[in-house]
Amino acid sequence: MRRYEPGNQGPPGGIMDRKSDEHANRRLIRPNLSEIKDRLGQRQPRRKQVPPAETNAEAFYYLKQMNARTPMIVVLKDGEELHGGIEWYDRSCIKVNRVGAPNLMVMKDCIKYMYKAEERDESRASRSDGI
Numbered sequence: 001m002r003r004y005e006p007g008n009q010g011p012p013g014g015i016m017d018r019k020s021d022e023h024a025n026r027r028l029i030r031p032n033l034s035e036i037k038d039r040l041g042q043r044q045p046r047r048k049q050v051p052p053a054e055t056n057a058e059a060f061y062y063l064k065q066m067n068a069r070t071p072m073i074v075v076l077k078d079g080e081e082l083h084g085g086i087e088w089y090d091r092s093c094i095k096v097n098r099v100g101a102p103n104l105m106v107m108k109d110c111i112k113y114m115y116k117a118e119e120r121d122e123s124r125a126s127r128s129d130g131i
Contacts, residue, residue: 062089071117072096076110083117 065072065086074082074096084098094111096104 059089062086062094065116072114073117073120074106074114075112076106077112079112082106 064070066089069085071083071085074084074094076082082096082098082104084096084101084103086094087097087103088095092109093105093107096106098104
């Protein structure tokens with residue numbers, strides 16, 4: 001009887017010889033890549049998702065300014081400036097709470113832009129050239 005060594009095929013007797021013949025006759029079955037590409041190519045390419053209609057950034061900004069009671073300057077489309085804090089907001093308007101003047105409900109369509117009153121003061125202080 002032979003010892004099993006790394007170079008030996010297996011035990012003598014023909015049991016492994018038949019199995020090795022079966023293994024020798026087997027072929028690796030591999031799919032044709034062109035067929036797979038054809039199948040994948042028939043699918044419609046995915047469309048990019050439409051971004052959300054609302055990001056809630058505007059609501060976040062209003063809430064932040066309301067909670068901090070930040071003095072704001074609201075510039076209207078006709079150039080008029082309103083000074084006060086934002087007390088309330090809605091989908092279509094904001095309420096500006098003014099000191100020494102009546103509170104106003106301003107339609108968002110009429111607003112050109114708004115900014116913090118402290119930003120105006122900082123920009124004036126940074127201009128030392130007199131402009």
